[in-house]
Amino acid sequence: MQIKEYMKKNVVSIPKTTTIGEAAAVMVEKHVGILPIVNEQDKPVGVVRLNDLLELEMPDFIHLVEDFDFVHDFGAVETTRPTHKQLAKSVVTIMQSVTTIKEDCGLLRAYASMLQNDLNDLPVTAANGELVGIVSLVDIGSAILSMWSKE
Amino acid sequence: MVLATVSSSLIFLVSLGLIFSEKIHRMIIGMAGAALMVIMGKLLGFYSESQALAAVDFNTLGLLLGMMILVALLEPTGFFESLAVWAGKFSKGHPVRLLVLLGTVTTVVSMFLNNVTTIILIAPVTILICEILGISPTPFLMAEALLSDTGGVATLIGDPPNIIIGSAAGLTFIDFLIFSLPIVVVVLLTTLLLLRYLFRRELAVRPRKMKTLMRLDPAEALHDRKTALKVLIVLGAAILLFSISHLFNISPALVALSAAGVALVWVRPDVKKTLEQIEWSVLFFFAALFIMVGGLDAAGVFGNLVRLLEGLNAIPPVWFGVIVIWVVAGLSAVVDNIPITIAMIPVIQGLGAAGIDIGPLWWALAFGAGFGGNGTIIGSTANIVVATLSEKTRTPITAKLWNKRGLPVMLATCAVATILYILAFPLFPR
Numbered sequence: 001m002q003i004k005e006y007m008k009k010n011v012v013s014i015p016k017t018t019t020i021g022e023a024a025a026v027m028v029e030k031h032v033g034i035l036p037i038v039n040e041q042d043k044p045v046g047v048v049r050l051n052d053l054l055e056l057e058m059p060d061f062i063h064l065v066e067d068f069d070f071v072h073d074f075g076a077v078e079t080t081r082p083t084h085k086q087l088a089k090s091v092v093t094i095m096q097s098v099t100t101i102k103e104d105c106g107l108l109r110a111y112a113s114m115l116q117n118d119l120n121d122l123p124v125t126a127a128n129g130e131l132v133g134i135v136s137l138v139d140i141g142s143a144i145l146s147m148w149s150k151e
Numbered sequence: 152m153v154l155a156t157v158s159s160s161l162i163f164l165v166s167l168g169l170i171f172s173e174k175i176h177r178m179i180i181g182m183a184g185a186a187l188m189v190i191m192g193k194l195l196g197f198y199s200e201s202q203a204l205a206a207v208d209f210n211t212l213g214l215l216l217g218m219m220i221l222v223a224l225l226e227p228t229g230f231f232e233s234l235a236v237w238a239g240k241f242s243k244g245h246p247v248r249l250l251v252l253l254g255t256v257t258t259v260v261s262m263f264l265n266n267v268t269t270i271i272l273i274a275p276v277t278i279l280i281c282e283i284l285g286i287s288p289t290p291f292l293m294a295e296a297l298l299s300d301t302g303g304v305a306t307l308i309g310d311p312p313n314i315i316i317g318s319a320a321g322l323t324f325i326d327f328l329i330f331s332l333p334i335v336v337v338v339l340l341t342t343l344l345l346l347r348y349l350f351r352r353e354l355a356v357r358p359r360k361m362k363t364l365m366r367l368d369p370a371e372a373l374h375d376r377k378t379a380l381k382v383l384i385v386l387g388a389a390i391l392l393f394s395i396s397h398l399f400n401i402s403p404a405l406v407a408l409s410a411a412g413v414a415l416v417w418v419r420p421d422v423k424k425t426l427e428q429i430e431w432s433v434l435f436f437f438a439a440l441f442i443m444v445g446g447l448d449a450a451g452v453f454g455n456l457v458r459l460l461e462g463l464n465a466i467p468p469v470w471f472g473v474i475v476i477w478v479v480a481g482l483s484a485v486v487d488n489i490p491i492t493i494a495m496i497p498v499i500q501g502l503g504a505a506g507i508d509i510g511p512l513w514w515a516l517a518f519g520a521g522f523g524g525n526g527t528i529i530g531s532t533a534n535i536v537v538a539t540l541s542e543k544t545r546t547p548i549t550a551k552l553w554n555k556r557g558l559p560v561m562l563a564t565c566a567v568a569t570i571l572y573i574l575a576f577p578l579f580p581r
Contacts, residue, residue, distance in 0.1 A: 059279070059282040060278055060282060060543065060544035060545060061275060061276075061278045061279035061282055063543060064274075064275035064278055064279075064540065064543065064544075065232070065275045065276065065278075065279055067374070068279070069371065070236065070367060070368055070371035070372045071279065071283070071367065072366060072367075073283075073363045073366055074282075074283060074363075075282075075283035075284065075285065075359075075360035075363030075364065076282065076283060076284060076285025076358070076359050076360045076363075077282050077283065077285075079359075080285065
């Protein structure tokens with residue numbers, strides 16, 4: 001019942017040297033919502049999520065106006081794209097701190113960590129800290145629920 | 152008596168210095184200074200508790216509290232947001248028209264309600280409108296900050312300095328409408344014209360999404376129409392009463408507090424939430440400043456000041472007012488205008504005792520304190536609020552930008568106010 005039995009082993013990660021534009025291209029190509037950022041030793045140093053990239057296109061008023069129910073159309077915002085300058089910046093400038101889990105961790109323990117940190121994905125590391133996989137909320141949840149019918 | 156004069160002056164000046172340094176919250180300094188003043192007064196026998204209590208101008212505090220309660224009730228209804236949306240829609244997305252409409256709405260609202268509340272609620276919707284249109288919000292945000300201070304000068308209840316001046320000089324709501332409002336209207340037009348010129352490049356951009364703006368509905372932004380209507384009716388009645396209260400010898404404070412009482416009974420809000428919206432620190436700070444100034448008076452400081460100022464009789468009265476406008480404006484540009492106003496009042500009263508005609512000087516004080524705050528990014532709370540808000544956007548307003556676009560407006564408005572002051576000088580009540 002360890003995480004390593006349920007995790008995705010072909011985890012897509014990016015090096016610290018990646019630009020924001022390149023990270024976005026990887027996300028589109030691999031159709032993933034989170035990219036762990038790793039150092040030279042393949043250890044995770046941060047993550048960039050779909051939300052972090054989409055934030056670049058979000059209008060400022062979303063964070064300032066309490067409710068925007070009366071705005072039915074975002075107008076010019078819908079077609080405003082990040083500038084070349086923004087896309088050429090290193091992904092490190094927008095990366096978030098990473099919460100990882102060891103590959104021998106139990107399922108419920110892993111789920112509790114997700115719940116506490118409000119996460120949907122957890123990069124999994126080996127004992128030496130190297131990135132070996134990634135597990136999503138659905139991976140863990142369905143693994144736990146599948147036990148119910150077996151016992 | 153020398154010891155009383157020196158110690159009370161020292162307490163007041165050190166407190167003022169600390170308030171101006173803006174390192175410790177002004178309310179904390181005020182409370183400490185007021186307590187120290189009363190203790191020193193008791194020790195040296197120049198000031199007592201009952202004198203301290205009598206020094207607090209409850210007319211100012213009551214008026215402020217009453218208006219704060221009304222605003223606290225109006226704030227959550229979406230009324231302010233709806234006004235901004237209406238201005239946006241009515242402008243049809245033309246930048247210059249948008250500048251004039253948002254600027255005028257801000258001015259008019261600030262004439263009756265707290266400037267900071269007005270800005271906090273209108274500025275986010277301004278950013279929303281500009282983002283939908285695909286234009287820079289900077290000219291509009293700066294116009295709102297500059298004009299909320301300007302609008303406040305127009306009426307007795309528009310701005311705390313006016314309330315204090317009105318109370319100290321016995322000026323009525325009507326006095327402000329006669330002598331201040333016309334000047335503010337000219338200043339508003341000057342500001343809009345000047346901003347039109349200073350931001351000519353930004354305002355020349357043709358918005359891409361004018362049609363989208365037309366689909367915004369002000370009625371939808373107003374999510375509690377019933378409450379908004381009730382508070383506006385009470386507010387309207389209060390404004391009407393303000394303008395006739397002097398005929399029946401009713402204080403503006405009684406009008407404001409009664410209006411707040413009526414509105415509370417009618418709306419019956421969550422009291423805890425409403426009270427949270429009241430700026431208690433402002434009320435405490437005012438009370439503390441009044442107690443300190445009362446101590447100075449009791450210690451005989453102003454009597455001495457009058458003797459010092461007697462030589463100033465030689466200056467023609469018109470120029471005296473002009474000096475007051477610019478000195479107060481200069482001070483207000485770098486620090487909060489409330490302590491400046493409260494400290495200037497005994498000085499002007501002292502001048503009155505020295506035989507100088509002070510009737511017009513009250514107006515000079517109001518104009519200087521009101522328009523001066525526009526000079527720098529930290530000159531007024533409204534400016535600070537707008538700058539802080541813009542820092543959360545892609546187009547932050549910097550101190551450098553303010554010096555380029557805001558300072559000229561302050562200088563121009565003070566110049567216009569000076570010219571109008573000189574022209575109106577013979578008309579001011581004595």
